[in-house]
Amino acid sequence: FFSCRISSFRSRPSFLSSDLLKFKPSVMSNQQQQQQQPSATQRLQPKKQTMEDAYSPPANFLEIDVCNPETHGLNKDRYTDYEIRLRTNLPVFKLKESSVRRRYSDFEWLRAELERDSKIVVPKLPGKALKLQLPFRGGDGRFDDEFIEERRKGLEEFINKVAGHPLAQNEKCLHMFLQEQTIDKAYVPGKVRTT
Amino acid sequence: LFWQTRSQDMSGPVTEDQEKLLDEALSVVKLQAFQMKRCLDKAKLMDALKHASNMLGELRTSLLSPKSYYELYMLITDEMRHLELYLLDEFQKGRRVQDLYELVQYAGNIIPRLYLLITVGVVYIKCSEISRKDILKDLVEMCRGVQHPLRGLFLRNYLLQCTKNVLPDCVEEEQEDSGSVSDSIDFVLLNFSEMNKLWVRMQHQGHTRERDRREQERRELKLLVGTNLVRLSQLDTIDVQRYRSVVLPAVLEQVVNCRDALSQDYVMECIIQVFPDEYHLATLQDFLQACAELNPAVPVKNILISLINRLSAFATRDGSNGIPSDIPLFDFFSEQIAKIIENKPDLSPEDLVSLQAALTGLALGVYKDREDYVDKVLETTNSGLDKLGVEHINDHSNLSRELMKLLKLPIDLWNDALVLLRLRHYSPLLQRLDSPTKKSVSAYLLQNMLNNGTLVPSSEQVEQLLDLVRCLVADPGADAAAAAADATATNSLGGDPGDGSANGAGPGSEADNEDLAEEQSLLGRVVHLFSTGPDLLDEQFGVLKTARRILATGGGRRVKYTLPPVVFHSRQDSDDKWRKKCRKIFEFCHSTVCGLAKCELPNLALRLFVDGALVVDKIPFDQHDTRMTCFAAENHEPLRSQTVHAASKLLRKPDQSRAVAACAHLFWSGRPRELQGAEMRDLKKVGECLKRAGRLASQCMDAGLQAQLYTELVNYYLYFVLQSAGQSGSSGAACVRSVWSVSGVV
Numbered sequence: 001f002f003s004c005r006i007s008s009f010r011s012r013p014s015f016l017s018s019d020l021l022k023f024k025p026s027v028m029s030n031q032q033q034q035q036q037q038p039s040a041t042q043r044l045q046p047k048k049q050t051m052e053d054a055y056s057p058p059a060n061f062l063e064i065d066v067c068n069p070e071t072h073g074l075n076k077d078r079y080t081d082y083e084i085r086l087r088t089n090l091p092v093f094k095l096k097e098s099s100v101r102r103r104y105s106d107f108e109w110l111r112a113e114l115e116r117d118s119k120i121v122v123p124k125l126p127g128k129a130l131k132l133q134l135p136f137r138g139g140d141g142r143f144d145d146e147f148i149e150e151r152r153k154g155l156e157e158f159i160n161k162v163a164g165h166p167l168a169q170n171e172k173c174l175h176m177f178l179q180e181q182t183i184d185k186a187y188v189p190g191k192v193r194t195t
Numbered sequence: 196l197f198w199q200t201r202s203q204d205m206s207g208p209v210t211e212d213q214e215k216l217l218d219e220a221l222s223v224v225k226l227q228a229f230q231m232k233r234c235l236d237k238a239k240l241m242d243a244l245k246h247a248s249n250m251l252g253e254l255r256t257s258l259l260s261p262k263s264y265y266e267l268y269m270l271i272t273d274e275m276r277h278l279e280l281y282l283l284d285e286f287q288k289g290r291r292v293q294d295l296y297e298l299v300q301y302a303g304n305i306i307p308r309l310y311l312l313i314t315v316g317v318v319y320i321k322c323s324e325i326s327r328k329d330i331l332k333d334l335v336e337m338c339r340g341v342q343h344p345l346r347g348l349f350l351r352n353y354l355l356q357c358t359k360n361v362l363p364d365c366v367e368e369e370q371e372d373s374g375s376v377s378d379s380i381d382f383v384l385l386n387f388s389e390m391n392k393l394w395v396r397m398q399h400q401g402h403t404r405e406r407d408r409r410e411q412e413r414r415e416l417k418l419l420v421g422t423n424l425v426r427l428s429q430l431d432t433i434d435v436q437r438y439r440s441v442v443l444p445a446v447l448e449q450v451v452n453c454r455d456a457l458s459q460d461y462v463m464e465c466i467i468q469v470f471p472d473e474y475h476l477a478t479l480q481d482f483l484q485a486c487a488e489l490n491p492a493v494p495v496k497n498i499l500i501s502l503i504n505r506l507s508a509f510a511t512r513d514g515s516n517g518i519p520s521d522i523p524l525f526d527f528f529s530e531q532i533a534k535i536i537e538n539k540p541d542l543s544p545e546d547l548v549s550l551q552a553a554l555t556g557l558a559l560g561v562y563k564d565r566e567d568y569v570d571k572v573l574e575t576t577n578s579g580l581d582k583l584g585v586e587h588i589n590d591h592s593n594l595s596r597e598l599m600k601l602l603k604l605p606i607d608l609w610n611d612a613l614v615l616l617r618l619r620h621y622s623p624l625l626q627r628l629d630s631p632t633k634k635s636v637s638a639y640l641l642q643n644m645l646n647n648g649t650l651v652p653s654s655e656q657v658e659q660l661l662d663l664v665r666c667l668v669a670d671p672g673a674d675a676a677a678a679a680a681d682a683t684a685t686n687s688l689g690g691d692p693g694d695g696s697a698n699g700a701g702p703g704s705e706a707d708n709e710d711l712a713e714e715q716s717l718l719g720r721v722v723h724l725f726s727t728g729p730d731l732l733d734e735q736f737g738v739l740k741t742a743r744r745i746l747a748t749g750g751g752r753r754v755k756y757t758l759p760p761v762v763f764h765s766r767q768d769s770d771d772k773w774r775k776k777c778r779k780i781f782e783f784c785h786s787t788v789c790g791l792a793k794c795e796l797p798n799l800a801l802r803l804f805v806d807g808a809l810v811v812d813k814i815p816f817d818q819h820d821t822r823m824t825c826f827a828a829e830n831h832e833p834l835r836s837q838t839v840h841a842a843s844k845l846l847r848k849p850d851q852s853r854a855v856a857a858c859a860h861l862f863w864s865g866r867p868r869e870l871q872g873a874e875m876r877d878l879k880k881v882g883e884c885l886k887r888a889g890r891l892a893s894q895c896m897d898a899g900l901q902a903q904l905y906t907e908l909v910n911y912y913l914y915f916v917l918q919s920a921g922q923s924g925s926s927g928a929a930c931v932r933s934v935w936s937v938s939g940v941v
Binding site for chain 1: 333336339388392395396399402403448452453454455
């Protein structure tokens with residue numbers, strides 16, 4: 001409780017205007033009050049919040065679901081892809097709702113682009129399942145339902161973390177990944193212009 | 196690491212884990228609380244504060260559901276009382292802790308910091324340490340530091356609970372900086388608006404698929420927000436003026452601007468329940484204006500109905516002064532409801548009706564003698580239903596139920612069916628209902644009349660009443676036939692063969708018949724209420740004629756219930772005074788009964804004829820009154836023979852036999868004028884009767900029954916023989932001979 005000193009306080013967001021209030025036990029005379037210098041620990045007067053700000057839905061809504069896994073193709077050329085459904089009210093996204101289908105390799109592509117261009121530490125993807133692709137393994141391997149579900153969860157966690165980061169939101173590759181029907185791997189990498 | 200977007204705040208509490216999480220938290224609390232109290236016992240305040248801080252740290256969780264969080268909160272705040280009491284004790288004993296208010300702000304995390312600050316602040320206030328006004332202001336502002344909806348709501352609730360008894364409640368400041376009621380109002384209003392903000396924000400936390408669960412959780416927490424309004428209502432120095440100019444506008448501003456249906460619905464209801472009715476009367480327009488600006492998803496009608504009912508109750512309560520005359524309450528609400536209906540094209544018919552019902556309740560409760568108000572509401576309802584294109588109202592629908600409620604209100608609250616007859620729009624509204632419901636309401640009305648003894652004193656009103664309840668009087672379609680045959684009323688009974696319900700032609704289930712019986716007997720009893728009063732027999736007769744005419748349209752099945760009362764009722768009036776009318780009355784009865792006879796209800800007809808005969812008997816004929824026509828002589832005969840005729844028509848032979856024998860008495864003891872008060876003793880006729888009875892008896896199949904009948908006949912003969920002892924004549928001898936023949940048979 002008392003091991004921390006004033007100077008080791010974490011900095012608080014600016015809207016929290018309050019700070020230490022020192023009350024003097026004795027009643028101060030008017031004169032004394034007027035002579036007081038504003039101190040570093042003075043209370044700040046908050047600006048009155050408008051009704052709009054108070055009651056509007058917060059403008060940080062971003063929800064991405066990775067769902068509906070489907071396996072396409074036959075035998076050796078099979079692959080699984082997932083629906084990436086996005087809902088948002090962030091201004092940075094062009095479409096407030098979008099739905100695209102992506103496969104694991106698309107996620108790998110996105111991760112590589114972001115690692116190269118953006119300054120964020122990109123989270124890890126769920127496993128590549130190399131072991132499952134070995135021949136003579138029993139079961140469905142990488143088309144096994146349980147495996148697909150685990151992967152789905154991992155991908156969902158990944159994309160939510162990434163898409164929520166402002167620095168990632170600046171990258172064109174993210175927007176292409178999330179909101180365009182097909183990924184053009186020959187695109188010109190760059191930043192999104194914010195108007 | 197990353198910017199927290201909303202979706203990542205996945206505080207979706209899984210129910211199975213809740214119990215475990217809560218238990219863990221509670222055990223930490225119990226441990227820390229124990230340590231805290233031990234330190235306080237040893238007067239080691241700093242250590243105690245540390246333990247308190249640890250305990251309060253459990254409230255920083257995001258993992259608990261509102262229910263679990265509440266339980267945790269309750270335990271912790273209970274324990275905080277100990278700390279508060281200790282500090283109060285210390286302060287009062289003069290052992291003030293230096294700069295305690297500043298000290299607790301060194302707590303590392305904001306939740307423990309603010310809970311401690313509130314606790315200490317309240318101690319300061321109670322010990323009059325520092326400006327009460329300043330502390331209260333500081334506390335309510337500082338709570339802004341917690342913007343998480345759940346944690347913020349509970350924190351501010353703690354603030355409200357702790358300051359319950361220390362809010363200044365005086366018009367002027369008593370001492371410098373001790374604050375006045377204005378400061379309290381500002382305090383509570385700020386707390387309320389912040390809490391409402393957090394409460395509304397809750398819906399946006401978490402995944403969209405959890406929306407319903409979140410809404411349910413919000414409902415669980417509504418009381419936290421409402422407590423602010425309760426606190427305002429507990430400030431005694433707030434008067435109507437201040438409520439109107441300061442309190443209500445501020446609350447309504449939040450309500451209207453939050454645009455959240457759940458909040459609006461709850462807070463508006465809260466306002467109605469929490470503040471006194473006089474305040475509502477004084478601020479009606481502002482409140483109603485706000486109602487019009489609410490989110491369309493809010494069921495405004497519920498709010499309005501709540502308010503109307505409350506004000507009705509207020510006005511009609513014992514000892515109340517009623518509504519001040521300068522407040523046109525009815526007009527206000529009438530307008531408001533009209534506005535709502537206009538603004539809500541998708542308002543369902545049943546909602547429309549329930550609104551009108553509330554308004555009717557108001558009119559009947561507060562403005563009892565303003566029939567025009569009620570009529571106006573009914574008119575509005577009618578046209579409203581027209582506009583919504585309501586044609587057929589299904590019997591079990593909500594609309595039917597609501598409409599029925601509406602129609603029963605005037606019945607219940609006026610207890611005077613005659614007033615209802617004056618309302619031009621009652622009947623049209625009633626007729627909209629489906630047959631069973633319509634009948635139910637009509638029966639309800641009739642029952643009410645019976646319970647209250649409501650007399651119907653004029654022919655016109657009888658007509659109106661019977662028209663109102665026409666669904667009970669006749670089947671639809673019977674009217675036309677009956678109306679045509681109206682002029683010759685007597686023979687139009689029984690309806691046309693074309694009218695299927697007449698003569699009981701249709702099969703009709705057991706239940707149907709029971710229902711019909713009930714309805715009609717009700718109607719029958721009401722006939723007795725068609726009474727103009729003892730001095731107006733002329734009118735009375737007219738009334739009954741009208742009644743008969745209308746009831747006759749009911750067809751065979753109904754008539755057997757409804758016409759006899761007409762007959763009996765008219766007989767009751769044949770008092771000694773108006774002999775002239777008696778004849779007419781008896782003719783009337785006679786024709787009625789004939790009609791019944793035609794309807795194949797000979798049983799009934801017989802009973803009535805016999806009854807009629809009895810009545811005639813009882814009237815002492817005033818022979819000195821030459822103006823009186825000899826009713827008895829002329830009409831008694833047909834009466835007698837008709838009776839015999841009817842008797843012989845009875846279904847079963849034994850009954851016929853007995854009845855005809857009984858008729859013998861008619862010929863014996865009738866006292867026509869010619870004989871000057873003596874009995875008729877028409878032996879011939881008597882003999883005929885008995886012979887006939889004997890013949891009928893012999894036609895009986897059952898030997899035992901026959902024997903019985905013959906025995907009875909012997910009794911009759913003996914009676915007459917004995918009676919006629921002294922009367923000579925062949926008929927007498929014939930009689931005696933008959934006796935022997937009968938006994939011989941036996």
